[in-house]
Amino acid sequence: MLMLMREKIKQIIQTAMGPASAEFNFDLTYPDAKFGDYATNAALVWAKLSKQKPQDVAKNLIEKMDKAMFETVEIAGPGFINFRLKNNELLTQPSALNPQRSEKILLEYFQPNIAKPLHIGHLETAVIGDAIKRMLLFVGEKVESDTHMGDWGTQFGFLILAVKKFGKVNEKIYAQLNQEAEKDPSIHESAKQEFVKLEQGDQENRKIWQDLVEDSVKQFLQINQLMDILPFDHHWPESFYEDKMPGVLTELESKDILQTGERGARIVNLEQQKLGIAVIVKSDGGTTYLLRDLATFIFAQKEGFKKHLYVVDNRQSHHYKQLFAILHRMEKIEEGEGAHIDYGFVSFKGEALSTRKGNMILALDVIAQAEEKVAQVIAEKNPDLKDKQGVIKAVTKGALKYFILKHNRHSDIEFSWEEVLDFEGNSGPYLQYAYARLSSILKKSQITNPKFQINPKSQISNTERELLFKLSILSEIVDDTLADYLPNILANYLYNLAGLINKFYHESHILSEKDQTVKNFRLALIAKAKNTLGKGLELLGIQALEEM
RNA sequence: GCGCUUGUAGCUCAGUGGAUAGAGCGUUCCCCUCCGAAGGGAAAGGCCGUGCGUUCGAUUCGCACCAGGCGCACCA
Numbered sequence: 320m321l322m323l324m325r326e327k328i329k330q331i332i333q334t335a336m337g338p339a340s341a342e343f344n345f346d347l348t349y350p351d352a353k354f355g356d357y358a359t360n361a362a363l364v365w366a367k368l369s370k371q372k373p374q375d376v377a378k379n380l381i382e383k384m385d386k387a388m389f390e391t392v393e394i395a396g397p398g399f400i401n402f403r404l405k406n407n408e409l410l411t412q413p414s415a416l417n418p419q420r421s422e423k424i425l426l427e428y429f430q431p432n433i434a435k436p437l438h439i440g441h442l443e444t445a446v447i448g449d450a451i452k453r454m455l456l457f458v459g460e461k462v463e464s465d466t467h468m469g470d471w472g473t474q475f476g477f478l479i480l481a482v483k484k485f486g487k488v489n490e491k492i493y494a495q496l497n498q499e500a501e502k503d504p505s506i507h508e509s510a511k512q513e514f515v516k517l518e519q520g521d522q523e524n525r526k527i528w529q530d531l532v533e534d535s536v537k538q539f540l541q542i543n544q545l546m547d548i549l550p551f552d553h554h555w556p557e558s559f560y561e562d563k564m565p566g567v568l569t570e571l572e573s574k575d576i577l578q579t580g581e582r583g584a585r586i587v588n589l590e591q592q593k594l595g596i597a598v599i600v601k602s603d604g605g606t607t608y609l610l611r612d613l614a615t616f617i618f619a620q621k622e623g624f625k626k627h628l629y630v631v632d633n634r635q636s637h638h639y640k641q642l643f644a645i646l647h648r649m650e651k652i653e654e655g656e657g658a659h660i661d662y663g664f665v666s667f668k669g670e671a672l673s674t675r676k677g678n679m680i681l682a683l684d685v686i687a688q689a690e691e692k693v694a695q696v697i698a699e700k701n702p703d704l705k706d707k708q709g710v711i712k713a714v715t716k717g718a719l720k721y722f723i724l725k726h727n728r729h730s731d732i733e734f735s736w737e738e739v740l741d742f743e744g745n746s747g748p749y750l751q752y753a754y755a756r757l758s759s760i761l762k763k764s765q766i767t768n769p770k771f772q773i774n775p776k777s778q779i780s781n782t783e784r785e786l787l788f789k790l791s792i793l794s795e796i797v798d799d800t801l802a803d804y805l806p807n808i809l810a811n812y813l814y815n816l817a818g819l820i821n822k823f824y825h826e827s828h829i830l831s832e833k834d835q836t837v838k839n840f841r842l843a844l845i846a847k848a849k850n851t852l853g854k855g856l857e858l859l860g861i862q863a864l865e866e867m
Numbered sequence: 868g869c870g871c872u873u874g875u876a877g878c879u880c881a882g883u884g885g886a887u888a889g890a891g892c893g894u895u896c897c898c899c900u901c902c903g904a905a906g907g908g909a910a911a912g913g914c915c916g917u918g919c920g921u922u923c924g925a926u927u928c929g930c931a932c933c934a935g936g937c938g939c940a941c942c943a
Contacts, residue, residue: 350886360885367923396886397924432943472943511941557943584941593870594939601941608943636871637938663873664937671936700905714905725891726880729872731936733879737892742905744891745880752905760902811881814890825898825907867905 323795324412325357327388328402332361335383343368349792352785355391355401362398373398404788406779410771412791422625424462426452427615429542429551430631432469433535434478434493435674437682439665439734440632442546446723447662448630449548449860450806454797457858463552463624467615468539470532471557472608476514480506482527483513494674515605518561532558545686547716547860560614564606567614571599576648587645597641612642617651626656628804633661633729660804663731672734680734689715692740693748697867704866713862714748720861721747725810745814750856751864753817753824757849758865760829761842769842778837782826783844786819790844790851797858806859813855820848
């Protein structure tokens with residue numbers, strides 16, 4: 320059974336505390352490097368409960384503790400216990416854990432809408448979802464991804480109406496028609512009618528719809544290549560659930576959950592949970608997104624998915640609360656089996672981006688501008704680079720993905736061209752650059768697989784020691800990242816790691832080092848750093864480059 | 868009105884019940900006759916929105932208020 324180092328240390332602490340340890344929680348954190356590798360507040364917590372002095376409790380704990388793994392165990396500050404591991408222990412952290420759970424997880428992300436071009440918001444869901452998928456796979460979970468294309472709903476009434484009126488539809492026509500509808504309610508009404516006809520199987524409308532969908536699917540699947548998104552395991556668009564909705568309605572009826580609301584709409588009353596009214600079927604008989612999401616969840620459950628995760632922006636959190644509340648009432652869901660992985664949407668110059676306002680930042684525009692800037696930088700810094708095109712693409716994707724992933728997904732992002740196109744400092748290319756320099760040294764050393772020889776007599780600098788520890792905790796960081804599905808935890812870690820690597824690179828000379836033992840140790844450190852940084856980048860979906 | 872969410876350096880953002888609150892950008896400096904300067908180092912810059920409470924300890928938890936954003940029955 321593989322175990323994270325911090326779990327081992329927690330067990331050691333618990334063992335030292337004896338049966339009393341079951342009664343309370345304590346933390347094990349990463350303190351400032353000068354204090355140690357790990358720190359615990361266990362003595363402080365215990366002292367509080369037992370009304371003893373923290374220092375005494377700590378002293379007692381340390382005495383009883385199995386200290387074999389540690390270089391030092393010290394009391395510090397108000398009663399923290401700081402642990403410093405023996406150097407050899409730093410090489411033993413498993414790169415992956417044994418999977419604890421074996422249920423299938425459905426991870427839904429990337430929900431493009433027909434007749435709307437891909438924009439920055441689509442990049443967010445795709446990039447966040449992809450990173451989460453990569454990490455879940457890394458820890459051994461059975462996760463499958465699904466795109467949920469918006470190919471159904473009243474909007475299709477508008478699209479069909481547009482095709483009938485103008486013979487075709489594009490973004491402009493669609494927007495124009497929507498604007499007209501705001502002034503003229505009869506247009507809105509006819510659009511709704513067209514969708515009802517589509518749902519009832521009208522042949523002409525079906526044909527128009529199919530053509531629209533086929534076109535769009537081709538366009539959307541560019542995302543896999545465009546942004547290096549792992550292939551999707553499923554494409555279950557909204558229309559996929561068309562024939563699964565009646566069954567859900569029947570079940571809602573039989574469980575007496577459904578009520579008739581205003582104008583004959585079929586609703587679920589969630590006022591008690593302070594979630595308002597959920598409309599399941601509209602008064603014109605058309606289905607709602609909510610009904611399709613119910614059908615989606617229930618379908619996935621029948622397919623054996625125990626957990627259903629949705630990577631969708633935070634404006635829809637009310638919707639997902641309603642969804643989970645209804646599923647709960649249907650007794651289909653238990654705590655933790657459905658989760659809305661929400662993210663803040665992008666604003667630009669303080670204004671929310673929207674297609675309607677016309678300030679939307681399109682995916683292809685961002686990519687094009689970033690590629691242009693990357694090409695400039697390469698022309699300036701590394702004009703003789705081989706495979707320029709490949710590197711330009713990889714650096715561009717790295718910059719965009721990292722820009723998205725470094726933010727705590729809960730916060731809204733203020734988009735700034737300046738920041739997105741800045742490849743210095745806390746950026747994707749900074750990480751890729753650190754990696755490329757490591758590769759370069761290893762290549763020049765001509766030692767392909769250096770072995771660690773930690774000679775107790777040879778000097779290990781503070782930076783080297785700190786780096787060695789940092790390299791040992793990748794799995795713990797992934798574990799933290801997945802606890803709340805916050806990819807920025809991994810992104811921040813990698814940024815700090817790259818900073819340490821750069822500092823080490825700056826302070827310690829490798830190729831010119833005379834002492835063979837020291838040189839070997841440093842080379843091994845470089846190799847391990849390269850592997851770890853490379854692995855971390857891969858988990859974010861960012862390509863590591865040998866040269867750039 | 869109700870609900871959710873955010874408020875941390877000039878700007879954009881991390882972060883945490885505790886040991887000196889961090890980074891990038893911007894500003895002012897320093898470092899390529901040594902492995903890639905897309906790099907490293909230094910300085911300046913903070914009542915962590917306000918008030919009250921819980922706590923040995925609050926920027927972190929709770930409540931109230933102020934300010935922004937989002938959502939709240941037939942859009943998805």
